[in-house]
Amino acid sequence: xxxxxxxxxxxxxxxSIITYSLLTIHKYFKTNDxxxxxxxxxxxxxxxxxxxxxxxxxxxxxxISNNEVDINRCPPGGQETIDNLxxxxxxxxxxxxxxLKPINNIPIVAKINESECIGCLLCIKACPVDAIIGANKLxxxxxxxxxxxxxxxxxxxxxxxITMIDNPIPIKYNYK
Amino acid sequence: xxxxxxxxxxYQINRVILPLESNYAQFGDLLVTIGQVVKKNQGLTRxxxxxxxxxxxxxxxxxxxxxxxxxPTLSSLGTLDKLTKVxxxxxxxxxxxxxxINKDNIKPNINILNxxxxxxxxxxxxxxxxxxxxxPTSQKLANKNIEILIINAMECExxxxxxNNLIINYSSNIISGIEILNKILKPKKIVIAIKxxxxxxxxxxxxxxxxxxxxxxxxxxxxxxxxxxxxxxxxLVTNKELGENKHGSDYGVxxxxxxxxxxxxxxxxxxxxxxxxxxxxxxxLIHTPGNYILPIGxxxxxxxDAFNIDINSSFNIRIGGEYMGYELFNSNNKAHLDNIDYxxxxxxxxxxxxxxxxxxxxxxxKKYSPCIKCGYCEDIxxxxxxxxxxxxxxxxxxxxxxxxxxxxxxxxxxxxCGLCDTVCPSNIPLTSIFKNLKTEVKYNYYxxxxxxxxxxxxxxxxxxNNDNNKKAANDNNIDKKSLLASALRLAKNKSLQK
Numbered sequence: 274x275x276x277x278x279x280x281x282x283x284x285x286x287x288x289s290i291i292t293y294s295l296l297t298i299h300k301y302f303k304t305n306d307x308x309x310x311x312x313x314x315x316x317x318x319x320x321x322x323x324x325x326x327x328x329x330x331x332x333x334x335x336x337i338s339n340n341e342v343d344i345n346r347c348p349p350g351g352q353e354t355i356d357n358l359x360x361x362x363x364x365x366x367x368x369x370x371x372x373l374k375p376i377n378n379i380p381i382v383a384k385i386n387e388s389e390c391i392g393c394l395l396c397i398k399a400c401p402v403d404a405i406i407g408a409n410k411l412x413x414x415x416x417x418x419x420x421x422x423x424x425x426x427x428x429x430x431x432x433x434x435i436t437m438i439d440n441p442i443p444i445k446y447n448y449k
Numbered sequence: 450x451x452x453x454x455x456x457x458x459x460y461q462i463n464r465v466i467l468p469l470e471s472n473y474a475q476f477g478d479l480l481v482t483i484g485q486v487v488k489k490n491q492g493l494t495r496x497x498x499x500x501x502x503x504x505x506x507x508x509x510x511x512x513x514x515x516x517x518x519x520x521p522t523l524s525s526l527g528t529l530d531k532l533t534k535v536x537x538x539x540x541x542x543x544x545x546x547x548x549x550i551n552k553d554n555i556k557p558n559i560n561i562l563n564x565x566x567x568x569x570x571x572x573x574x575x576x577x578x579x580x581x582x583x584x585p586t587s588q589k590l591a592n593k594n595i596e597i598l599i600i601n602a603m604e605c606e607x608x609x610x611x612x613n614n615l616i617i618n619y620s621s622n623i624i625s626g627i628e629i630l631n632k633i634l635k636p637k638k639i640v641i642a643i644k645x646x647x648x649x650x651x652x653x654x655x656x657x658x659x660x661x662x663x664x665x666x667x668x669x670x671x672x673x674x675x676x677x678x679x680x681x682x683x684x685l686v687t688n689k690e691l692g693e694n695k696h697g698s699d700y701g702v703x704x705x706x707x708x709x710x711x712x713x714x715x716x717x718x719x720x721x722x723x724x725x726x727x728x729x730x731x732x733x734l735i736h737t738p739g740n741y742i743l744p745i746g747x748x749x750x751x752x753x754d755a756f757n758i759d760i761n762s763s764f765n766i767r768i769g770g771e772y773m774g775y776e777l778f779n780s781n782n783k784a785h786l787d788n789i790d791y792x793x794x795x796x797x798x799x800x801x802x803x804x805x806x807x808x809x810x811x812x813x814x815k816k817y818s819p820c821i822k823c824g825y826c827e828d829i830x831x832x833x834x835x836x837x838x839x840x841x842x843x844x845x846x847x848x849x850x851x852x853x854x855x856x857x858x859x860x861x862x863x864x865x866c867g868l869c870d871t872v873c874p875s876n877i878p879l880t881s882i883f884k885n886l887k888t889e890v891k892y893n894y895y896x897x898x899x900x901x902x903x904x905x906x907x908x909x910x911x912x913x914n915n916d917n918n919k920k921a922a923n924d925n926n927i928d929k930k931s932l933l934a935s936a937l938r939l940a941k942n943k944s945l946q947k
Contacts, residue, residue, distance in 0.1 A: 314904070318896075318900055319899075319900035319901075319903040319904045319907070320903065321903065321907045329907060329911075330904070330907075331907075331908075401907050401910060402903045402906040402907050402910070403906050403909070403910050404906070419899075419902065419903070419906065421899070421903045
């Protein structure tokens with residue numbers, strides 16, 4: 274009988290030590306929620322286009338970290354972003370969600386036809402990355418090197434004088 | 450064997466095509482329009498000495514501007530995807546044959562001109578480095594604190610013999626060009642680095658230097674490849690090894706090749722802008738191989754026609770040397786055959802040194818097999834890189850991690866000399882793989898950097914909007930309180946007056 278009590282008490286003692294150590298490890302090495310969000314966000318293309326139905330890349334990252342939404346809702350990132358996110362979160366890789374339109378690889382930027390611009394500030398308010406400059410009743414223009422090609426400024430323009438053009442800067446050569 | 454004579458192309462050139470952009474140089478805003486008559490040596494673009502990547506472009510022949518178009522060019526590095534704005538000038542019967550004459554065509558006295566004037570002349574004459582990279586010479590020479598000027602006559606790739614030829618035929622011009630450079634740069638030491646095997650050229654240079662009694666040093670080096678590459682040459686001459694992304698000018702050294710020096714001399718002494726250049730034309734199918742003086746903008750098709758080469762036969766055209774050059778056209782390549790018209794529109798540029806046209810039958814077709822990790826490439830790499838490792842990590846390049854590793858292995862220091870290709874027992878085309886990887890890394894860096902900036906800006910905008918909202922709410926509260934207080938005060942005053 275006394276042997277049994279010894280055994281049980283020793284087992285309980287060992288278990289309590291293990292539990293305590295695990296708890297302390299958890300306390301000190303706890304992954305921060307914001308860290309995961311930052312990591313997910315770093316894989317997103319930062320166009321802030323809102324095609325995922327969230328107002329920007331960070332809100333989408335928060336939603337992914339809360340398991341609210343699938344990882345395949347980012348058209349500008351393409352398959353590369355989905356694969357990277359699947360790797361990061363240990364999820365199966367998918368193809369882009371079918372209700373979204375895939376984007377072709379050529380980067381595009383907005384261009385304002387400046388002779389038609391009336392200076393209404395609507396596109397400036399719409400631009401998520403402050404890439405449009407101009408003032409009230411004065412001509413606006415796009416800083417094309419900072420435009421992410423999100424197309425959010427196209428719809429608000431009352432003169433419909435904003436068009437998307439191919440961004441001529443980055444070129445991928447293909448050597449034989 | 451290529452002779453020391455300089456040939457003219459046995460062909461009447463009726464049409465030239467001039468790209469408005471080269472590797473590193475841009476030729477500024479156009480001054481001419483379609484239909485305008487231009488004369489030889491007339492400036493076609495506006496250059497700007499202050500933004501030095503702009504140099505003037507001149508008309509190599511008299512004629513009419515017939516087209517302004519976007520076409521592939523040689524400086525788009527062997528790819529047909531990138532299009533550059535080009536001018537084409539055609540000779541018609543209307544045009545007079547006399548050349549455009551500068552306002553002050555009198556030989557200027559070099560002693561009067563100060564360095565800034567000289568730099569201006571070099572910029573206005575459209576001179577860029579004629580060795581291949583095409584860096585604007587005026588920008589190179591604008592560097593202060595240059596201690597050593599190296600004249601790089603080390604051309605080390607087999608068919609190219611432009612510099613040897615120039616030295617033999619125009620040695621006194623080149624020496625006076627060096628004196629002009631001496632005036633601009635005031636270096637402590639001027640070295641002409643030349644191949645041991647160019648005995649004639651060395652003798653001629655020695656005699657000219659003796660006559661002029663200048664203190665120019667002649668140093669000879671073994672004709673090993675790639676001793677002519679500026680980084681290798683600077684190491685040979687000064688014992689300084691250039692770091693990653695560093696140029697000679699960071700260490701007080703400038704390299705110029707004799708062709709550039711000759712062009713500078715012609716521009717300063719004779720007011721002759723850079724409109725022609727020497728090109729080595731060689732190969733099986735060329736019956737008189739040699740150095741030909743060609744107007745810049747001569748189409749490749751004209752050269753094929755000049756040597757009576759049958760366009761339907763099996764042949765290939767290589768631009769540049771055996772190692773660093775690339776194949777422009779190969780009749781075995783179906784994509785090339787389908788777009789054969791591009792030979793009509795691709796033209797000689799200021800940076801083109803050599804063309805070789807060869808029969809396809811003599812070409813040994815290599816098949817490549819997997820890497821066996823022999824390490825021969827590591828022994829031979831002149832930049833002491835690890836091509837084997839670069840190749841290994843380059844295979845799965847789509848992952849971000851591998852791009853970082855490639856940077857750690859200094860992919861960007863690869864000078865694309867092609868030596869690893871030649872020693873590889875598995876015949877892996879390493880150099881072209883590295884070229885592709887370099888652009889991939891560059892593209893990725895560009896993309897990531899842009900994403901980072903976009904994130905910063907969107908975060909800032911969000912923060913600003915939040916602050917504005919808070920402020921507006923606060924303002925509203927303050928406004929209501931203050932209005933109430935002032936109204937009460939007014940009421941009090943009125944009641945007191947009563």
